Amino acid sequence: MKEFWTSLISLLGVLTSLLKILQVVFPPELWFAAFKFLNRALNYFSSYCYCDITQIDGVNTNELYNAVHLYLSSFVSASASRLSLTRTINSSATTFGLSNDGYINDVFDGVAVQWEHAPGRPLPDEKRSFTLRIRKRDKDLILDSYLDYIMNKANNIRHKNQKRFIYTNSFGRLLDSRGQPWDSVPFKHPSTFDTLAMDSDMKRNIMEDLSNFTAGQAQQMGRAWKRRYLLYGLPGTGKSSTIAAMAKFLYYDIYVLELTQLRSKSELLNLLRKTSSKSIIVIEDIDCLVNLSNRSKVPQAATPQSYYESGAPDAPCGGEDGNNTTITFWELLNFPDGLWSCCGSERIFVYTTNHPEKLDPALLESSRMDMQICVS
Numbered sequence: 001m002k003e004f005w006t007s008l009i010s011l012l013g014v015l016t017s018l019l020k021i022l023q024v025v026f027p028p029e030l031w032f033a034a035f036k037f038l039n040r041a042l043n044y045f046s047s048y049c050y051c052d053i054t055q056i057d058g059v060n061t062n063e064l065y066n067a068v069h070l071y072l073s074s075f076v077s078a079s080a081s082r083l084s085l086t087r088t089i090n091s092s093a094t095t096f097g098l099s100n101d102g103y104i105n106d107v108f109d110g111v112a113v114q115w116e117h118a119p120g121r122p123l124p125d126e127k128r129s130f131t132l133r134i135r136k137r138d139k140d141l142i143l144d145s146y147l148d149y150i151m152n153k154a155n156n157i158r159h160k161n162q163k164r165f166i167y168t169n170s171f172g173r174l175l176d177s178r179g180q181p182w183d184s185v186p187f188k189h190p191s192t193f194d195t196l197a198m199d200s201d202m203k204r205n206i207m208e209d210l211s212n213f214t215a216g217q218a219q220q221m222g223r224a225w226k227r228r229y230l231l232y233g234l235p236g237t238g239k240s241s242t243i244a245a246m247a248k249f250l251y252y253d254i255y256v257l258e259l260t261q262l263r264s265k266s267e268l269l270n271l272l273r274k275t276s277s278k279s280i281i282v283i284e285d286i287d288c289l290v291n292l293s294n295r296s297k298v299p300q301a302a303t304p305q306s307y308y309e310s311g312a313p314d315a316p317c318g319g320e321d322g323n324n325t326t327i328t329f330w331e332l333l334n335f336p337d338g339l340w341s342c343c344g345s346e347r348i349f350v351y352t353t354n355h356p357e358k359l360d361p362a363l364l365e366s367s368r369m370d371m372q373i374c375v376s
């Protein structure tokens with residue numbers, strides 16, 4: 001046994017001496033070139049290729065890096081044994097991340113890939129990065145669609161992690177300190193579809209409809225995409241609670257549009273323009289705001305009859321010009337089409353009333369309202 005250890009130590013001594021001689025004979029540049037050559041040769045014969053996604057691309061932040069980070073965070077906690085945890089400003093959730101040098105497997109379209117997270121090292125050209133290992137034969141097949149899928153998923157996660165707000169224009173024409181026409185407070189309504197007392201079929205229908213709406217939006221990018229719901233029922237029966245549950249289900253903000261505060265079409269246009277995509281726009285008590293007695297005259301689009309008629313309680317007072325002072329209900333219904341028709345926006349309009357019997361039957365047609373929900 002003693003001889004074995006003596007021989008091993010002698011061998012190590014010889015190897016060390018040989019290495020020292022080699023280091024003297026061959027300069028570091030030659031070593032580096034040899035290593036590079038070996039690496040290339042191995043890569044050539046390997047069936048995998050590796051894609052590095054660095055955190056910084058030149059001087060800009062690489063969006064793809066952030067997206068991969070968020071995407072992996074959605075399932076890394078289930079399979080990785082070492083995690084990094086973060087919580088950003090304005091976020092209400094903890095994000096799980098892959099720890100340094102950790103790796104995780106993923107499958108997309110039946111193709112297995114592996115992600116590795118490399119920490120940045122103190123050298124100037126070494127950055128934090130993710131490395132995607134993918135089979136060469138699969139690269140062309142899925143790489144583009146996989147990265148698109150990751151960007152999409154990351155956007156959704158980002159959206160879900162944000163705090164939700166409820167906006168109102170109840171202070172009229174005044175602008176807030178940032179010049180915004182909407183006043184906002186954090187949205188903390190406790191209602192969800194779990195707590196909402198409602199017929200289970202109706203609840204399931206609403207949830208399915210909302211899910212289909214958002215799924216449809218993803219496929220219809222580039223088109224205005226809106227949905228219109230009419231909520232009716234006696235006071236205090238859960239209309240506001242239903243809207244809150246819808247907003248929570250979709251992770252949407254809520255904008256409560258006070259029509260009585262509007263003075264002109266341009267004001268309405270401005271308010272609608274300042275709503276964010278993925279939001280619910282609520283117009284309450286439409287039976288009170290709309291003078292329905294002359295509705296039959298309205299659909300003749302060339303000469304729309306105003307619902308804010310002079311003398312009516314909600315008639316607007318003021319405005320820049322004659323045409324600009326009146327807003328017809330039909331304009332209100334169709335305004336958004338022109339506004340968001342080219343930017344792939346995603347909005348839900350909810351109209352509420354305690355007196356559906358006062359509404360014009362034409363308003364209840366399916367072409368006007370996508371879904372009518374009785375909450376009584």
Ligand SMILES: Nc1ncnc2c1ncn2[C@@H]1O[C@H](COP(=O)(O)OP(=O)(O)OP(=O)(O)O)[C@@H](O)[C@H]1O
Pocket residue numbers: 195196197198233234235236237238239240241242354
């Ligand atoms: N279906 C319901 N499920 C759960 N809670 C409800 C329901 N209906 C009413 N509530 C409770 O009653 C209160 C009033 O409900 P909500 O504000 O949603 O009614 P509303 O129909 O919007 O009333 P209004 O027409 O006066 O605005 C809330 O505190 C809510 O929690």
